[in-house]
Structure formats: structure tokens, C-alpha cells
Amino acid sequence: MNIAVIGTGYVGLVTGVSLSEIGHQVICIDVDQDKVEKMQQGISPIYEPGLSELMTKNIHEQRLSFTTVHREGLQRADVIYIAVGTPENKDGSADLSYIAQAAKDIAKNVGGNVIVVTKSTVPVGTNDLIKEIIQTHLKQGLQVEVVSNPEFLKEGSAIHDSFHGDRIVIGAESEHAFRVIEQINEPFGIPIFKTDIKSAEMIKYASNAFLATKISFINEISNICELLGANIENVSTGMGLDQRIGSQFLKAGIGYGGSCFPKDTKALIQIAGNVEYEFELLKGVVNVNKKQQxxxxxxxxxxxxxxxxxxxxxxxxxxxxxxxxxxxxxxxxxxxxxxxxxxxxxxxxxxxxxxxxxxxxxxxxxxxxxxxxxxxxxxxxxxxxxxxxxxxxxxxxxxxxxxxxxxxxxxxxxxxxxxxxxxxxxxxxxxxxxxxxxxxx
Missing domain, CATH: 3.40.50.720 (NAD(P)-binding Rossmann-like Domain)
Structure with a gap:
């Protein structure tokens, strides 16, 4: 299948390379000329174990290419993935300006009916906005469907996670869209969970917020252990043996960082605030992490x-x-x-x-x-x-x-x-x- 990926940041590049590895024809689009030229040579702009090797392999086998020209990337695409950044605004909400621009670029450059897949982490309701923007600027007679397909990659093991993940979440409005995206992902051999679009959007935020909560919780327990003379490693091991709790994300330390947990926890607090709900638990998670660092x-x-x-x-x-x-x-x-x-x-x-x-x-x-x-x-x-x-x-x-x-x-x-x-x-x-x-x- 002909697939275009808009954005070659962490999510976009790993997504594009992984899709090319399972046999799809993938073209990745980015506005940074220097970055694109390096990627065309198989040079990854990020450090991720195994990524450069897969890039080089699939470029050589002519399944993976890169461009700065949207028309070149989008004209023949059957499916388009949006994987642009959603940086944090001052109030903690997600900045959707890159998402909006990607939607406009899609509308102006597609050559036929397409399915647009949102990989970027976006607030609930954003896929509706994407569809509205595309339809506003789309050539008459063309049709677009929008699908939410959040990513669950861990930095440092993203290539492994792409092929050995726990689940693939697909949020769509039509059986046709479900069937196409399911077909694209079938070679990964990962269980697929199908749901509505808004629930798919929320699954991403809820998952990251829960994992961040586990980290802040065990760090608070570790601070109490120090005061009492207990050993957090023994406590974590004993807790993790309970299958209801599990051992992952119970390693005490100096808190979480990176591109996902800090941004997504604050964004979810803002999302809750937009519907006048005070997410007190998650506010505590964020404050604990700030202190722990x-x-x-x-x-x-x-x-x-x-x-x-x-x-x-x-x-x-x-x-x-x-x-x-x-x-x-x-x-x-x-x-x-x-x-x-x-x-x-x-x-x-x-x-x-x-x-x-x-x-x-x-x-x-x-x-x-x-x-x-x-x-x-x-x-x-x-x-x-x-x-x-x-x-x-x-x-x-x-x-x-x-x-x-x-x-x-x-x-x-x-x-x-x-x-x-x-x-x-x-x-x-x-x-x-x-x-x-x-x-x-």
C-alpha cells in the first residue's frame, strides 16, 4: 500500500521505517531540507537502537524514501499518517498548530480519496478538527476518512515495540476505515483493538497518565522508606509479585522525563479542566515528579x-x-x-x-x-x-x-x-x- 507520513520526528520516523519493513511503500515528508538529505543517506536524526539499520535496508530495497515536497509525497498516497509535534502551550494544553497545517497540506495535495491516520498524541476531539479542516480545503469530489491510531512506543526500544507491542488501537467511524488500517498493520502480528475515535484519543492519554502515576507513587513510597529505614527495592519486588499491580514502572528514581509523560499528564489535566473537572490525582503526580527530580x-x-x-x-x-x-x-x-x-x-x-x-x-x-x-x-x-x-x-x-x-x-x-x-x-x-x-x- 502507498503510505505517506507527515513529520519525521521520533514517532513519524519510527512509524515510517516500521511500515516499510513490513512491505509497504512509504514516503516520509519533512520541511527540514538538511534533515531530509541526511535521512535519504540512511542517517537517522535521532538515536534509537536498530533504527538506522532498518532505514538503510528499506531505502536500499526502495520501499522507503524522503522528501520536502508535500505534493510529491501525498499525490499518490492511499493512506496518510500525521506524526507532527504537539508541543506544550504555557497553560499545559497541546499546541495543535502543526496538526492544522498538516491537515491543510493534505487537503491541497492529495490526488484521490484517502484515509488520514493520526499518530500524533492529540486531545480528545482533535480528529474531528482534522477532518473539518481537510474537508474545508479539499478539492470537490474527493472524500477523506480520519482514523485515530495512537502510538505506544518507548524511547530506547521503539523498534522492538513496533514489532512486539501489546496492542494496536484503531479508532474509526466506518467499517471500511477499520478494515484498511487493520490490513496495513496485520503483518505486525499484534492484537488490534477497535473502538470509536474519541475513546482511541483518550486511551493514549490515560495510558501515559497511569504509568506516570505508578512512577510518582513508587517514588513517594521510596521517600517514606528512607525515613523508616526500609529498602524500596524489596518493597517494589514484593508489590510487583501481585499480578493486580505488576512489576513494571515500580523502579524508584528521580522521576520521569522525555517527550511523553510530562507533556501528556499536563495536557490531560488541561483536557479535564476544559470540561470543568479537577483531576486532583494527576496534579499530584506532576507535583511529585517535579519535586523528585x-x-x-x-x-x-x-x-x-x-x-x-x-x-x-x-x-x-x-x-x-x-x-x-x-x-x-x-x-x-x-x-x-x-x-x-x-x-x-x-x-x-x-x-x-x-x-x-x-x-x-x-x-x-x-x-x-x-x-x-x-x-x-x-x-x-x-x-x-x-x-x-x-x-x-x-x-x-x-x-x-x-x-x-x-x-x-x-x-x-x-x-x-x-x-x-x-x-x-x-x-x-x-x-x-x-x-x-x-x-x-
Whole structure:
């Protein structure tokens, strides 16, 4: 089937590449000429494991192409996917200007009857708006159907998720639209759930809000564990064994970030507000996450009340491992506060440093390795649980005059840090320093 994808951000590019991999003829459209030229060469603008390899393969097999010209991409399309950004407005609502522009571009450039599939995360009712805009500008005699098909990809495993997801949600108004989109997705072999358009739109927001709630909940429990002397990892494991609860998203840390959870939780609060409903629970989730992101600064200040002029190493800058995405990363808040307090900040991330340099405070220095960042530091803060960080030889901390590690992702066991003479503070667990004191009594 001939498929066009408007937008080659995270969702659009992964969607286009995955659809070409299962045999469809896909053309991706973006207004950025430099970006398109690189993608035509198989160079991905984002870091996502396995993506570049699939891009190159399907370009070579002539199933995947890229263009900046809407008419070229849309004229022969049977199905058009909208995957443009819906950034956050100041009031927390979703900015739909890119969606509206995509709808106008579709209306002006299609050559026949089409089905328009919305992949972008949009507020309930947006697909009705898309259809209205298209019909207003559409050539006489042509027909368009609009379908909601939200994505449920996790950054860092998006290619895997495309082929091994839990479900594909299709919201449509006609049996014809259901049948076409079901046929497109059939090769993925993933269960398909069919519903009305508004419910499909809400499923995306509700899913992300629930997962964000689990994260904030376990982080609140972790804070209580620290005060009581309990161990959050044991608590999480014990909770997760209950099948009604499940073990996923019960890992304590310094909160969620990225392109989805922060934006979608605030948008859902705004959506509820539009119908005069106060979503108090979700407001609490957002507030807890904001507080949790800065918790390492408090731990650092308890150990070193004055960090002015001290060298503080920050390991991990991306909001999660296996991505270069810096959006809503805890490193933004943490490094800015460190600079504000006068610290000499040196940072390291295996993948995200180029993106970080354009976002973080220019006073931050960057290391070429974990060893270089740690050497001579007065304290080490861990913000992202990259495998490279979790698997580091703990002897590296001996390069510090007095090893002090404050870990926002619980990368190491208390026993291992104790055995290596490191004062170690993590999330929801006793400090390794206290273990050392206890065993010396």
C-alpha cells in the first residue's frame, strides 16, 4: 500500500521505517531540507537502537524514501499518517498548530480519496478538527476518512515495540476505515483493538497518565522508606509479585522525563479542566515528579553543605538510557542548580552530550569518559542508568579524594559500594556509609 507520513520526528520516523519493513511503500515528508538529505543517506536524526539499520535496508530495497515536497509525497498516497509535534502551550494544553497545517497540506495535495491516520498524541476531539479542516480545503469530489491510531512506543526500544507491542488501537467511524488500517498493520502480528475515535484519543492519554502515576507513587513510597529505614527495592519486588499491580514502572528514581509523560499528564489535566473537572490525582503526580527530580541536590547538600568551587561529576544526561533525548531530563534541573550553587560541573553521557551542549548551562564542562569525569571529583551524581555506568569497575571511585556517590537510579548494590569504601546515597535505601558505621560497632 502507498503510505505517506507527515513529520519525521521520533514517532513519524519510527512509524515510517516500521511500515516499510513490513512491505509497504512509504514516503516520509519533512520541511527540514538538511534533515531530509541526511535521512535519504540512511542517517537517522535521532538515536534509537536498530533504527538506522532498518532505514538503510528499506531505502536500499526502495520501499522507503524522503522528501520536502508535500505534493510529491501525498499525490499518490492511499493512506496518510500525521506524526507532527504537539508541543506544550504555557497553560499545559497541546499546541495543535502543526496538526492544522498538516491537515491543510493534505487537503491541497492529495490526488484521490484517502484515509488520514493520526499518530500524533492529540486531545480528545482533535480528529474531528482534522477532518473539518481537510474537508474545508479539499478539492470537490474527493472524500477523506480520519482514523485515530495512537502510538505506544518507548524511547530506547521503539523498534522492538513496533514489532512486539501489546496492542494496536484503531479508532474509526466506518467499517471500511477499520478494515484498511487493520490490513496495513496485520503483518505486525499484534492484537488490534477497535473502538470509536474519541475513546482511541483518550486511551493514549490515560495510558501515559497511569504509568506516570505508578512512577510518582513508587517514588513517594521510596521517600517514606528512607525515613523508616526500609529498602524500596524489596518493597517494589514484593508489590510487583501481585499480578493486580505488576512489576513494571515500580523502579524508584528521580522521576520521569522525555517527550511523553510530562507533556501528556499536563495536557490531560488541561483536557479535564476544559470540561470543568479537577483531576486532583494527576496534579499530584506532576507535583511529585517535579519535586523528585531535585531530590539529589538535597542529598548532596546534606553531605557537602557548601559546594562552591567543588568539582561535581554528573554521569548520565539523557532522560533515560538508550536515547539521546534531553526533553524534560532531570539533568536540566540538577545541573542548573549545581551551577547556581557555584559548583564546577563536569558531565558525561555515552550518547546525549551533543544535544546536552545546546540545552544545558554553558559553564558545564564535558568529559570523554566516566574515568575522566570522576577523577578528582568531590562528588559524583548519577542521573541516567546507562549500562556503561551500571557496569563500571567500582575501583574507579578510588580516583576521588573521598569517594562520595549520590545515585538517582540505584545502579549499584549497597554491599558492593560498601566493600569498595564508597559513601553511597541512593533512592529509598539506607546509605552505604551507615552500613559501614554499623559493621564497625
Amino acid at each position: 531535585g531530590i539529589l541536590i538535597g542529598k548532596l547538600n546534606n553531605c557537602l553543605p557548601d559546594i562552591s568551587g567543588k568539582k561535581i561529576a554528573v554521569l548520565g544526561l539523557a532522560f533515560k538510557p538508550n536515547t539521546d533525548d534531553m526533553r524534560e531530563s532531570a539533568s536540566i534541573l540538577v545541573t542548573e542548580e549545581l551551577i547556581k550553587q557555584g559548583a564546577d560541573v563536569i558531565a558525561y553521557d555515552p550518547i546525549a552530550m551533543n544535544n546536552a551542549k545546546s540545552i544545558l548551562n554553558p559553564l558545564i564542562r564535558y568529559a570523554d569518559s566516566i574515568d575522566q569525569a570522576i577523577e578528582g571529583s568531590d562528588a559524583v551524581l548519577i542521573l541516567t542508568d546507562w549500562d556503561e555506568i551500571k557496569n563500571v569497575d567500582l575501583a574507579v571511585f578510588s580516583k576521588m579524594a573521598k569517594p562520595l556517590v549520590i545515585d538517582g537510579r540505584n545502579c549499584f548494590t549497597l554491599e558492593a559500594m560498601e566493600n569498595n569504601g564508597v559513601e553511597y546515597h541512593s533512592i529509598g535505601r539506607p546509605a552505604a556509609a551507615k552500613l559501614i558505621e554499623a559493621t564497625s560497632i
